[in-house]
Amino acid sequence: MNLKATSRKNAIHVMVAYTGGCNGCDIEVVNAVLSPRYDVEQYRVLLTWNPREADVLIVSGVVAWQMVEPLKKIYESIPDPKGVVAVGACAVNGNVYKNLVGDIGQNEEIWAPVDTVIPVDVKVPGCAPRPEDVIAGVVKALPKILEAP
Amino acid sequence: MTSGEKHVEIEKELSFGPVHPALIEPYRIRLFVNDEIVEDCELNINMAYRGIEKLFDGLPVERALLIAERVCGICSHVHAWNAVRVIEGGLNIDVPPRADYVRVMTHEMQRIASHLILFGHAFEVVGHETFATRSFLLRESFMDLISYVGGNRVMPSVPIIGGIRPRADLTESLKRVILERVDEFEEKYKGYVTRIIEDPLVMSRLTGIGFLTKEDAIKFHATGPTGRASGWDYDLRTKMDEYKPFEFNVITDESCDTKARIVVRALEVFESLKIIRQAVKNLPEGPVVNRSWKAEEMDFTTAYMETYRGELMHSYALDSQGKIRNYKIRTPTPTNLAAMEHACVGDHVTEAILTIASCDPCLTCCTRAEVVDSGKSFVLSDFEIVRKYGWRK
Numbered sequence A: 001m002n003l004k005a006t007s008r009k010n011a012i013h014v015m016v017a018y019t020g021g022c023n024g025c026d027i028e029v030v031n032a033v034l035s036p037r038y039d040v041e042q043y044r045v046l047l048t049w050n051p052r053e054a055d056v057l058i059v060s061g062v063v064a065w066q067m068v069e070p071l072k073k074i075y076e077s078i079p080d081p082k083g084v085v086a087v088g089a090c091a092v093n094g095n096v097y098k099n100l101v102g103d104i105g106q107n108e109e110i111w112a113p114v115d116t117v118i119p120v121d122v123k124v125p126g127c128a129p130r131p132e133d134v135i136a137g138v139v140k141a142l143p144k145i146l147e148a149p
Numbered sequence B: 001m002t003s004g005e006k007h008v009e010i011e012k013e014l015s016f017g018p019v020h021p022a023l024i025e026p027y028r029i030r031l032f033v034n035d036e037i038v039e040d041c042e043l044n045i046n047m048a049y050r051g052i053e054k055l056f057d058g059l060p061v062e063r064a065l066l067i068a069e070r071v072c073g074i075c076s077h078v079h080a081w082n083a084v085r086v087i088e089g090g091l092n093i094d095v096p097p098r099a100d101y102v103r104v105m106t107h108e109m110q111r112i113a114s115h116l117i118l119f120g121h122a123f124e125v126v127g128h129e130t131f132a133t134r135s136f137l138l139r140e141s142f143m144d145l146i147s148y149v150g151g152n153r154v155m156p157s158v159p160i161i162g163g164i165r166p167r168a169d170l171t172e173s174l175k176r177v178i179l180e181r182v183d184e185f186e187e188k189y190k191g192y193v194t195r196i197i198e199d200p201l202v203m204s205r206l207t208g209i210g211f212l213t214k215e216d217a218i219k220f221h222a223t224g225p226t227g228r229a230s231g232w233d234y235d236l237r238t239k240m241d242e243y244k245p246f247e248f249n250v251i252t253d254e255s256c257d258t259k260a261r262i263v264v265r266a267l268e269v270f271e272s273l274k275i276i277r278q279a280v281k282n283l284p285e286g287p288v289v290n291r292s293w294k295a296e297e298m299d300f301t302t303a304y305m306e307t308y309r310g311e312l313m314h315s316y317a318l319d320s321q322g323k324i325r326n327y328k329i330r331t332p333t334p335t336n337l338a339a340m341e342h343a344c345v346g347d348h349v350t351e352a353i354l355t356i357a358s359c360d361p362c363l364t365c366c367t368r369a370e371v372v373d374s375g376k377s378f379v380l381s382d383f384e385i386v387r388k389y390g391w392r393k
């Protein structure tokens, strides 16, 4: 491991962007980081709310149209190298909001899945995924960040 | 706007959000401050509009239940339960008593999990990380129990029309586990609450801010713990048939401030524990689901129930093929929002976010109505409807 990777590994900052799902996923993500049972802070993975500080962006929820532009902005302001993890069925395929529609046929309020808006590296399915899965997803996104030149 | 008729000079506008460290969900707070005192406050909540009510239209009822549960991730059970209560009331479907007991039990478990999220969030805002992480730790024991009952931590999917999913039936060993965990939890939780109440630093931060008088609470219809913390003993659980066999107290507090809102929720958890114990110990024998029903034409039916944050309404009609028409949801937060705006006024800016957090806003489920006006569409939340047209005509 080179010097850059070693130093990057010491402070991985995770940012959660909630884009309009049902809230279940964010709470599980925040849980995964903050709750003492999962507590990834002990591995120096920290939660941040400042995109300029973040390395990994966790996106949850169907992208409601009000959140499309903010989400792009957040993605752009994260410095390279960066990883994006889509958490939850909503972010991965739109969940019931996209696939279980009645007479209207197509839900035009949402831009799900997330990879139609920003590039996604890792997808964590489940409604809601367990915090363990979220952690596994974040860990999968790490090599990309650590090995970047 | 809640400042009334009198004209106030506004020196500065502070705006937070939609993405901000103090706010977990996307919403926007505009504080109009004058010499660091909040003169007026405006909450803008239309960031998560998913068009969820329209999705229901034309779906068979059983499938619609899947969407109803995903209205909100904190109170998923409530939405699923109230959605089936509408059709059970409208078509007179009998629910076996055993199913009712399990529904009530899951409801109370999620209530505890929801209140503990509030503590976590509120103490994050206060800046006391120990209390916040401890509340997340305590919450885990109930998340476990919910997943033992329903199979998922967030979406337990317990109620179905006519009863509960047979998977969610309580076995003898699960009953034992629940009772053990509840005892264990109560022990730890007592210590936690005592620590909070005896901590002079935290209490001085919470006391005496964010006043909401009883008259204002009733005027804005601030239901749930927010209203009860203003001394208004309005709890729909006392009127619900499902809660008849259970014995519990309605917690109220007369002090009307942010501390009261936290304390009321803290004490409510003990009542929930009481209900869970009663439900598990007195669980009647018998079937858990009544499958002898047929979806047929149903008039517009409404069901109200008490959720963790206040009063929830679901209502819909069924057409002749048993498909859903005109789904309407009203969650407690829109009416509570008006109360929050009012409670912030007159305080220092630093207290505003804490006051709002103490009212426990849950915004995913708020934004639902949209007005399309000559090609330009904007979202009209229930809150604005309430503000414009008054509460419940």
Ligand code: SF4
Pocket (backbone or CB within 6 Å): A021, A022, A023, A024, A025, A026, A060, A061, A062, A087, A088, A089, A090, A091, A095, A126, A127, A128, A129, B070, B073, B154
């Ligand atoms: S995946 Fe499920 S739990 Fe997560 S935001 Fe979507 S509906 Fe909610």
